[in-house]
Amino acid sequence: MARAATTTDAFNAIAEPRRREILDLLLGGERSVNExxxxxxxxxxxxxxxxRVLREVGLVDARDDGRQRLYRVVGSALKPVHDWVGRYQRTWSERFDELDAVLEELKDEEK
Amino acid sequence: MARAATTTDAFNAIAEPRRREILDLLLGGERSVNExxxxxxxxxxxxxxxxRVLREVGLVDARDDGRQRLYRVVGSALKPVHDWVGRYQRTWSERFDELDAVLEELKDEEK
DNA sequence: CGATCATATTCCCATATGGGCATACGTCAA
DNA sequence: TTGACGTATGCCCATATGGGAATATGATCG
Incomplete structure (x- = not known):
């Protein structure tokens, strides 16, 4: 087989620096393509x-506004990345166990 | 210009599913290449x-053990990814503000 | 309708890269 | 030293893909 596709999921989408920049800009609110x-x-x-890549993996959403198309970020599409990376946090954060305990408390409080 | 390199940082390194699998396996402890x-x-x-890619971006570390070379994961190399993704968490997690407050408390307790 | 603006698509090219395979390199055992 | 084992490299190929440029598509205005 040959090279695998790299624009099929959030992990690959954010591997491209330009796309991270775009997302960072959208963090400030809706933007048009030209902006x-x-x-x-x-x-x-x-x-x-x-x-387009970002939209295909669900990282952005678009809405038509006259001639313009305004894009906005959809952060929840980053959840898989966040979850995956989070599993490694305990290997570098000494505070992790403590945080873990606190989160447990939070959960309990919710009930 | 042409296609950009995709194996130069942690973001790109973990974009490849096989490499994530490798890291996941290493989460269970040191492993040799053949394992x-x-x-x-x-x-x-x-x-x-x-x-090699993972080592170049600092995501794994190796140690020679006779004829074998044992690799282990270096989670801290994922910190940039974790930090970047974390900035988007508030766009999907309603619990984020609450968590934020808890983290502040933790910091204060440290002092 | 015709013109203009905003965005998307298409074609081309250079290049990175993942897998397959053969092989070089390094280490240990006999 | 020789041979076997474990790992790293080099080479080839197919393919994905990012940027550049031109163009198609869509929408609004006069």
Whole structure:
């Protein structure tokens, strides 16, 4: 087999620095494609392509506003990444066990 | 310009599913290359190549043990990923603010 | 409708890269 | 030293993909 596709899930989508930049910008609120292109110093088609990848993995959402299309971030699509990485946190954070305990308390309080 | 390199940082290293599998296995403790290859059903050279990428970004560490080389995971290399993703958590986790407060408390207790 | 603006798509190219395979390198045992 | 074992490298191929440029598609305005 040959090289595997790298734009099929959140892990791959955020591996591209430009796409992380786009998401970071969208953290500040909805943006149009041209706005993003301007801020990134990228050509519009490239931005559209990155946005497409991001949309396909559910990391962004779009809404039409006249001639523009406003994109916004959908953070929940990062949950799988967050969960996966979180399993490694205890290997570097000494505070993790303590935090773990606190979280347990939180859960109990919820009930 | 052409395609950018994708094996230069932790974000890219963990974009490859096989490499995540390797790290997951190493979470169970040190493993030799052949052990990993066996568990993954992958050929040894492929595993060595993935391990090389992981080592270059600091995600694994190796130690020689006779003819074998034992690899172990270095979770702290995931901190940048964890931090980056964490900034998005508040967009999906309603519990985030509460957790934030708890973390502040933890910090205070440390002093 | 025709013109203009905003975005998406298509084609091209250079290149990175994952797997398959053979092989080089390093270490230990006899 | 020779041979076997464990691991790393090198080479080849197929393919994905990011950027560049041109163009298609869509929507709004006059």
């Amino acid at each position: 993003l292109a301007g801020m990134l110093g990228l050509a519009q088609p490239q931005v559209s392509k990155h946005l | 990993l290859a066996g568990m993954l059903g992958l050929a040894q050279p492929q595993v060595s190549k993935h391990l």
